[in-house]
Amino acid sequence: MSGATRSPLSIVVHLSVLLLVALWTLPTAGLLISSLRDKDQLAVSGWWTALSTSTQNLVYRAPSPETQVERDGKFVVAGNVMEGQQAEVSAFGFNSREPAAFQPGETVQMNDGERLTVQADGTFEIVSDTRMEGTRGQRIFFTAAIPPRFTLDNYREVLRAEGIGQSFINSLTVAIPSTIIPILVAAFCAYALAWMRFPGRAILIAVVVGLLVVPLQMSLIPLLKLYNGVGAFLGVPAKTYVGIWLAHMGFGLPLAIYLLRNYMAGLPKEIMESARVDGASDFDIFVKIILPLSFPALASFAIFQFLWTWNDLLVAIVFLGTGNDELVLTGRLVNLLGSRGGNWEILTASAFITIIVPLIVFFALQRYLVRGLLAGSVKGG
Amino acid sequence: MRKTLLTTAALVALFAGSAGAADLKFKPGEDSRFNWSSFEEFKAGHDLKGQTLTIFGPWRGEDEALFRSVFAYFTEATGVEVKYSSSENYEQQIVIDTQAGSPPDVAILPQPGLIADLASKGYLTPLGDETKTWLMENYAAGQSWVDLSTYKDKDGNAHLFAFPYKIDVKSLVWYVPENFEDAGYEVPKTMEDLKALTEQIVADGGTPWCIGLGSGGATGWPATDWVEDLMLRTQTPETYDKWVTNAIPFTDPAVTGAIDEFGWFAKNDKFVAGGAAAVASTDFRDSPKGLFSSPPKCYLHHQASFIPSFFPEGTVVGQDADFFYMPPYASKSDLGNPVLGAGTLAMITKDTPAARAFFDFLKTPIAHEVWMAQSSFLTPFKSANQEAYANAPMKKQGEILLNSTTFRFDGSDLMPGKIGAGAFWTGMVDFVGGKSSADVADGIQKAWDAIK
The missing domain is CATH 3.40.190.10 (Periplasmic binding protein-like II)
Known part of the structure; x- marks a missing residue:
């Protein structure tokens, strides 16, 4: 295929691809921006408002009257409504009903005889002829153009949370063996189902495919009952890592076998036959020919299985428990959200923290995936 | 830290x-x-x-x-x-x-x-x-x-x-005392006063209530608290008990009456921040934040004692924000001071x-x-x-x-899960979405009959 001439259609294709990519990545971009925003702002405005300078109506509470100083016989409370930020005040007020009643620089009389001045740079002064009373400071309403502001606080909060390191290790301890074990078992099984002749093979394949439709949730209670029984019989705890590895293996196997069998069955028959003529046993054929050829399928299943076990919460809390020592990363992050799940900012930051490991796995295996696909494209080898 | x-x-x-x-x-x-x-x-x-x-x-x-x-x-x-x-x-x-x-x-x-x-x-x-x-x-x-x-x-x-x-x-109404001071409002002592205050705020050009029912899979539950609170203020505790066990059906006038009382507050575009259409889509955790915005998006918020966790950071309860007991009707003083919890x-x-x-x-x-x-x-x-x-x-x-x-106790928690954590919630979302109380109650009662 030569790319010398481009038909108008290919431009349309490119444009629609671009559009789809933008649509797909937009939510992630929004999440990333949200994760860098201040949590109070996150609750009241959308992430797209965070990108540009926006005019906001804000409320500042002046220091309490206890901080007043006496100057020329008058009592003064002073400060800056911006609290260290750079922005320009365009209007201010002292009453919640008229938050933008006055222009910066004006001096206004408040209800109780105190006088308020707010300058454009945010500095303010409350002056009174008599000593001010009370413990709460005056509310100052102001309108200002606030430039975008980003913070790493959300990430800091998640990473500093108690037990997050332990949970990270727990998650890896669950996910890595739960990925490797089913692949090992499924590869053997798939070879047998694809290339070894024995009675009942077709029925076995049908059963495996049938198992694909069993919802995992259905088997939680019976399986845990079984574990409790076995645990009591052997005198070991029922909720262990071995238990969850086996559970994940069981839940992952039908799909793994099905995928790998279909892939292996598609490999050229001639290779297997010539190997057999040369005196190779089934085991030799499996290890020396099938396994290297099936690498793309193995890699893609590994990605699937790793993602699923890494992101899993349900199986982990059922078979591993919810205690502090055994909680997986997903469980820990959900608990960080609080009893009523209101801590949004944590959700956004933790999403990006958990995404790191699956990304590493994906890019590491991606290489094999591409190489394997290319190797398969040369026919007649 | x-x-x-x-x-x-x-x-x-x-x-x-x-x-x-x-x-x-x-x-x-x-x-x-x-x-x-x-x-x-x-x-x-x-x-x-x-x-x-x-x-x-x-x-x-x-x-x-x-x-x-x-x-x-x-x-x-x-x-x-x-x-x-x-x-x-x-x-x-x-x-x-x-x-x-x-x-x-x-x-x-x-x-x-x-x-x-x-x-x-x-x-x-x-x-x-x-x-x-x-x-x-x-x-x-x-x-x-x-x-x-x-x-x-x-x-x-x-x-x-x-x-x-x-x-x-749960029977609490949250407000910002300084906003009340600025506008010259008083804390109402009876439900009649609360309704009058609601109308007064609208007449003054403000919006009285922030109501948010959004809560992910549990969307609708804050409305059930409203209805239960109003039920206790319009009916006897015995009727309430009969309601939660379905000894009287959901379609009973006592129940639809309480739902309609809630509708008086929530289904009026002028009474709720963002209009009645925003009630079901606003998250309950975000809705109280309207009390603190400038100018205030609303003056009143009905929610349980836990809600200060979702006030903006640094809010001092008792000073920046306060609450009053959701008042009973003066016309039904024989019901005393019921508390929903x-x-x-x-x-x-x-x-x-x-x-x-x-x-x-x-x-x-x-x-x-x-x-x-x-x-x-x-x-x-x-x-x-x-x-x-x-x-x-x-x-x-x-x-x-x-x-x-x-x-x-919170009636929706006492009802069977399919109702109290299901049909009642979704029914309330439909109700603020425009359905009549009779239709909604009928739907919930049918769901209840189905599990009996």
Whole structure:
């Protein structure tokens, strides 16, 4: 295929691809921006408002009257409504009903005889002829153009949370063996189902495919009952890592076998036959020919299985428990959200923290995936 | 940072079970607000060194740190190592664990409907008559707590299975006192006044209410609180009890009347921030933030005592924001001051000496006072020192609870799960979406008939 001439259609294709990519990545971009925003702002405005300078109506509470100083016989409370930020005040007020009643620089009389001045740079002064009373400071309403502001606080909060390191290790301890074990078992099984002749093979394949439709949730209670029984019989705890590895293996196997069998069955028959003529046993054929050829399928299943076990919460809390020592990363992050799940900012930051490991796995295996696909494209080898 | 410290402190207390009193939030014997003699007495009566106790509860995040600070005293007194755990899906988790035969020792749950289910399947251990008498004598409105905690077991015999611990008051209306001052509004004393205030705010060009029903899969529940509150203010407690057990149908005029009362507030575009269409889509955690915006998006917000957790950072309850008791109708003064609440109940799922000791611990004032002195904890326990409440608003809520003439538990939690955590929620979303109360009630009643 030569790319010398481009038909108008290919431009349309490119444009629609671009559009789809933008649509797909937009939510992630929004999440990333949200994760860098201040949590109070996150609750009241959308992430797209965070990108540009926006005019906001804000409320500042002046220091309490206890901080007043006496100057020329008058009592003064002073400060800056911006609290260290750079922005320009365009209007201010002292009453919640008229938050933008006055222009910066004006001096206004408040209800109780105190006088308020707010300058454009945010500095303010409350002056009174008599000593001010009370413990709460005056509310100052102001309108200002606030430039975008980003913070790493959300990430800091998640990473500093108690037990997050332990949970990270727990998650890896669950996910890595739960990925490797089913692949090992499924590869053997798939070879047998694809290339070894024995009675009942077709029925076995049908059963495996049938198992694909069993919802995992259905088997939680019976399986845990079984574990409790076995645990009591052997005198070991029922909720262990071995238990969850086996559970994940069981839940992952039908799909793994099905995928790998279909892939292996598609490999050229001639290779297997010539190997057999040369005196190779089934085991030799499996290890020396099938396994290297099936690498793309193995890699893609590994990605699937790793993602699923890494992101899993349900199986982990059922078979591993919810205690502090055994909680997986997903469980820990959900608990960080609080009893009523209101801590949004944590959700956004933790999403990006958990995404790191699956990304590493994906890019590491991606290489094999591409190489394997290319190797398969040369026919007649 | 402070939160990290708190959590660390709580964890240290957890792991160093046998370590000294230095791990405790308040040093025994030091603060006179606390009933330390009850602690010493409990300590002398229980020595279970080396045992462990697993507790499964609904509290996570900050609440978990608070609960850990409470059971640190239990560990200190008895030497029992407590393993607390929770999960987002605790309702499902407890069902899976009890059915599969690996329950925790003690479970703490906020849904009486779920507890009734667990009790009827025989997964709970009765707490005995002694605890029943104790609740009668020591909790304000003791009989209503005993009724709430009594469920039928596998054979249909009623026993006391649960122990109410940590109560939330729901009949509260939140407002910003300074906004009221600026506009010259008064806190209403009767429902008629509240309605007049609502109309007054609209006449002044403001928006009175922030109502948000959004809550992910539980969207709609804040509206059920509204309806229950209005039900208690328009009907007798007996009618309320009949309603939650479906002895009177949902379509009864008493019920649709309460739903329509809620509609008076929520279905008027001028009364709610963002208009009636925004009610169902606004998240309940975000809706109170409208009280604090400039200019205020709304002046009033009906929500339970937990809501200050979702106020903007730095808000001081009692000064920046305050609440008043959702007033009763002057025209129905014979109904007194009803209070709607919710709470968590503890129960034994595996009978061990440590679990029994934990319930003895919950009967000491100190188990209540330690949490009272921190935040978000109310108790009807009369012997717990009211002075121990951390701040004036909590004390005020405690008083509302102690002074209530009628206390009723959140009706949607008492109804079967399919209704109270399903049809009722979605029905309320449909109601604010424009359906009539009769249609909605009819739909909920059909769902209820289907599970009978």
